[in-house]
Every structure is written in C-alpha cells, then in structure tokens.
Amino acid sequence: MGRLVMKFGGTSVANIERIQNVARHVKREVDAGHEVAVVVSAMAGKTNELVAWCTEASPMHDAREYDAVVASGEQVTSGLLAIALQALGIQARSWQGWQLPIRTSDAHASARIVDIDGSEIIKRFDERKEVAVIAGFQGINAETNRITTLGRGGSDTSAVAIAAALKADRCDIYTDVDGVYTTDPRVVPKAKRLDKVAFEEMLELASQGAKVLQVRSVELGMVYNVPIFVRSSFDKPEDIDPHGTPPGTLICSEEKIMENHVVTGIAFSKDEAQISVRRIEDKPGVAASIFGPLADANINVDMIVQNVSEDGKTTDLTFTVPAADFARAKQTITSAQDKIGYARFDSETDVAKVSVIGSGMRSHAGVAAQAFAALAARNINIRAITTSEIKFSVLIDAAYTELAVRTLHTLYGLDQV
Ligand code: ADP
Ligand code: ASP
Ligand code: MG
Numbered sequence: 001m002g003r004l005v006m007k008f009g010g011t012s013v014a015n016i017e018r019i020q021n022v023a024r025h026v027k028r029e030v031d032a033g034h035e036v037a038v039v040v041s042a043m044a045g046k047t048n049e050l051v052a053w054c055t056e057a058s059p060m061h062d063a064r065e066y067d068a069v070v071a072s073g074e075q076v077t078s079g080l081l082a083i084a085l086q087a088l089g090i091q092a093r094s095w096q097g098w099q100l101p102i103r104t105s106d107a108h109a110s111a112r113i114v115d116i117d118g119s120e121i122i123k124r125f126d127e128r129k130e131v132a133v134i135a136g137f138q139g140i141n142a143e144t145n146r147i148t149t150l151g152r153g154g155s156d157t158s159a160v161a162i163a164a165a166l167k168a169d170r171c172d173i174y175t176d177v178d179g180v181y182t183t184d185p186r187v188v189p190k191a192k193r194l195d196k197v198a199f200e201e202m203l204e205l206a207s208q209g210a211k212v213l214q215v216r217s218v219e220l221g222m223v224y225n226v227p228i229f230v231r232s233s234f235d236k237p238e239d240i241d242p243h244g245t246p247p248g249t250l251i252c253s254e255e256k257i258m259e260n261h262v263v264t265g266i267a268f269s270k271d272e273a274q275i276s277v278r279r280i281e282d283k284p285g286v287a288a289s290i291f292g293p294l295a296d297a298n299i300n301v302d303m304i305v306q307n308v309s310e311d312g313k314t315t316d317l318t319f320t321v322p323a324a325d326f327a328r329a330k331q332t333i334t335s336a337q338d339k340i341g342y343a344r345f346d347s348e349t350d351v352a353k354v355s356v357i358g359s360g361m362r363s364h365a366g367v368a369a370q371a372f373a374a375l376a377a378r379n380i381n382i383r384a385i386t387t388s389e390i391k392f393s394v395l396i397d398a399a400y401t402e403l404a405v406r407t408l409h410t411l412y413g414l415d416q417v
Pocket of ligand 2: 009010041042047048073136137151152153154155156
C-alpha cells in the first residue's frame with residue numbers, strides 16, 4: 001500500500017464525462033489499495049473566463065476580490081469529482097483551501113503556500129478509507145482570513161505541496177500530454193518524450209515557458225524530494241496496470257538519471273517585452289536607478305544587456321520584462337526620466353525568448369555557439385543573449401519562434417526518428 005496524490009488539470013476535468021473518467025482513474029488506485037488525495041483544476045477555459053470577467057468589471061480590480069472570483073472554478077470541480085466518486089461507491093469528500101487549511105502568504109493572485117494541515121485527511125484515510133478531493137490553486141491567508149490563489153497553473157503547486165504535507169510516495173500530475181517532451185509537442189510534432197528529467201532542468205524548462213508544470217511546483221518537489229510523475233489522463237483508466245510502469249516522465253534528483261544529455265529540452269515564451277533605455281549617463285548608480293524602481297513595482301527583469309560606452313559619457317541599457325508588466329514598466333521608467341537621466345525610451349513587444357536547457361552544458365563548451373550559427377543560417381536575428389550554468393536563452397522576433405525552436409531541436413539531435 002502506498003499514499004498517492006493525483007492531480008488533474010483543466011482539460012482532464014473539462015466536462016462531466018471527463019470528470020467521470022477521472023473518477024475511474026482514482027478508483028483504479030483505490031482498488032489497488034492506495035490512500036489517495038486528489039487535486040483538481042477548474043474546467044478547461046473556466047479560469048480564463050473568470051479572469052476576463054474581473055477585467056471587464058474593472059481593469060484595475062482589487063486582487064482580493066479577483067481571488068474570490070477565480071478560486072471558484074476549482075470549488076466546482078472538487079465537488080463534482082466527489083459526487084462522481086461516490087457514484088462509483090467510493091467514499092470521498094471535497095475540500096477547499098480554507099477548509100484544510102492551506103495557509104498562504106497574502107500576495108493575492110500569486111500567493112505562496114506557507115503550510116498545510118493534512119491531519120484531518122490522514123485521519124480519514126485511517127478511519128474511513130476516504131478519498132480527499134482538494135480544490136487546487138487556492139488557499140487562505142491566516143491573518144486576513146481571505147481566500148488567495150497561487151498564480152496561473154497553481155494547481156500543480158497545490159498538488160506537490162499536499163504530497164509533501166501528507167508524505168505521499170509520489171505526486172502524479174495527469175494532463176493532456178503523456179509526459180514532459182524535449183519541447184512543446186504541439187509546436188514540434190517530432191518532440192520526444194523524456195523518461196526522466198532532473199529537478200534542476202525541469203525548473204529551467206518551466207521557468208522559461210514550458211507550462212506543463214508550474215515553476216513553484218518543481219521548486220517544492222526539489223526541496224521536499226517529492227517524486228513528480230507527469231502522465232496522461234487520456235489513457236483509458238481500465239487499461240492501466242496500477243502496479244506497472246505507465247508512459248510518463250519522472251521528475252527526480254539528478255543522481256537517479258544515468259543518461260546525461262548535453263541538451264535535454266527547449267522552452268520558449270512569447271510573453272516577453274524588450275525595453276531599451278538609450279544614452280543614459282555612464283556612471284555608477286544608473287543601473288540601480290532603473291532596476292530599483294522596477295523591483296519596487298514587483299516587476300521581474302530578465303535579460304540585461306549593457307554596452308560599454310564608446311565616449312565614456314553615455315551608454316544604452318537593454319532588458320526584458322514580462323509582457324503583462326510592460327505598461328507598468330514603461331510608466332515607471334518614463335516617469336523617472338529626469339532622475340535617471342537618459343535620452344530615449346525604446347521598446348518592442350513582439351519578441352520571444354527561446355531557451356536551450358541541459359545539465360550536460362556544465363561540462364561541454366560551445367553548445368551556445370552552435371545555436372548562434374544555426375539561427376544565423378536561417379536569417380534569424382538575435383536581439384539579446386543570456387547564459388547560465390545549464391541554460392542559454394536568445395531573444396528574437398516573435399514571428400520566428402516556431403522556426404527557431406524547430407531549428408534548434410534538430411540541431412541538438414532531439415528529433416524523433
Ligand atoms: P493542465 O491543464 O493539465 O495543467 P497545461 O495546459 O497547464 O495542462 O500543461 C500541459 C501543456 O503544456 C501541454 O498540452 C503542452 O502543450 C504544454 N507543454 C509545453 N511545453 C511542454 C513540454 N516540454 N512537454 C510537454 N508539454 C509541454
Ligand atoms: N485553474 C488555474 C489556471 O487555469 C490553476 C490550474 O489549472 O493549475 O491557472
Ligand atoms: Mg497547468
């Protein structure tokens with residue numbers, strides 16, 4: 001007997017039939033003798049609809065009320081799945097974040113989990129063999145008693161945090177693809193499924209745009225050493241042997257991975273905006289005068305390029321911010337033009353960041369250089385570059401994203417043959 005957390009994303013609970021399919025997946029594990037806590041997302045498209053309603057009601061809405069609205073999607077699916085399980089003769093009960101509770105920070109719309117009280121769930125495993133169906137994506141702030149949400153894709157994080165709190169043997173993430181691929185299989189049909197991915201690599205893949213797992217869920221998996229298994233809810237529940245090895249990808253520590261690729265995968269993100277601040281004075285303190293106010297406004301700056309000034313007087317500073325924060329970033333910088341001291345503000349919002357990730361880069365030189373040559377051969381211009389130990393990223397025009405991803409996928413031998 002083991003203890004499992006099973007998480008089902010939006011497309012896996014998109015309608016009643018899909019929820020009944022999920023119930024059969026859960027029944028399979030219960031019948032195999034496991035203690036099961038299920039974490040559900042809202043029905044596919046529901047969260048987008050709720051977010052749009054908030055924006056329509058007022059573009060500058062109160063984040064506390066946004067959370068009250070968007071957390072409702074998961075409330076519906078948790079109740080519906082409990083009903084579907086009961087209809088199969090399985091003892092099941094739904095739980096909202098506040099009922100356990102799942103305590104979070106008060107950063108509404110992007111709250112962090114602080115702790116989870118799993119005692120009632122464990123008690124019910126022991127006493128009643130009851131399945132817990134937990135609404136993902138949401139929690140409660142203990143000081144204010146208000147509902148919070150964990151940021152888009154946050155049900156993954158709920159699931160891994162619950163797995164850690166319940167000391168589960170594994171956290172299964174059921175989604176609409178049967179694992180983590182070398183890149184988004186919807187963009188590159190030749191992408192290959194990976195059997196195992198190290199936490200560090202998955203962290204980079206997720207933070208650079210592979211939305212199959214929320215970044216924070218991978219962080220928690222790494223810190224609490226929760227094995228995360230990404231698999232498909234579209235495999236027929238009855239065809240799966242609960243004691244066998246189903247298709248999927250295990251996210252685990254690096255030591256467990258025998259084969260070490262130079263490049264493991266490629267991620268991309270079109271949610272970027274490039275800002276160039278032209279002819280700023282080349283003197284100590286200017287970077288702080290630009291990035292300080294952006295940090296105060298909670299805007300994450302990513303790629304940064306600063307030229308060495310030619311005349312020793314002025315220089316240009318180029319960097320990227322999330323597209324969603326572009327308007328605020330522009331306002332922050334232009335309103336401080338006199339204080340910063342620069343001549344011109346330029347920007348480009350039609351840009352994309354393509355990132356190549358692989359722990360083998362630690363020991364192989366020239367991996368990025370190959371990419372620059374291959375992109376040049378396709379006439380793709382690189383606007384900015386950043387590198388880290390196991391990753392490099394290039395900023396390009398958004399129109400070339402798919403071409404760049406496919407070119408690099410082939411270049412590093414990742415295509416399925
Ligand atoms: P869920 O609703 O189950 O949480 P998501 O839509 O959040 O599912 O994440 C699954 C999607 O992630 C897939 O449909 C796929 O298009 C996308 N994706 C992006 N990069 C990858 C990758 N490297 N491997 C697998 N899927 C990926
Ligand atoms: N329903 C939320 C979203 O769409 C959380 C999740 O699905 O993980 O972002
Ligand atoms: Mg998701």
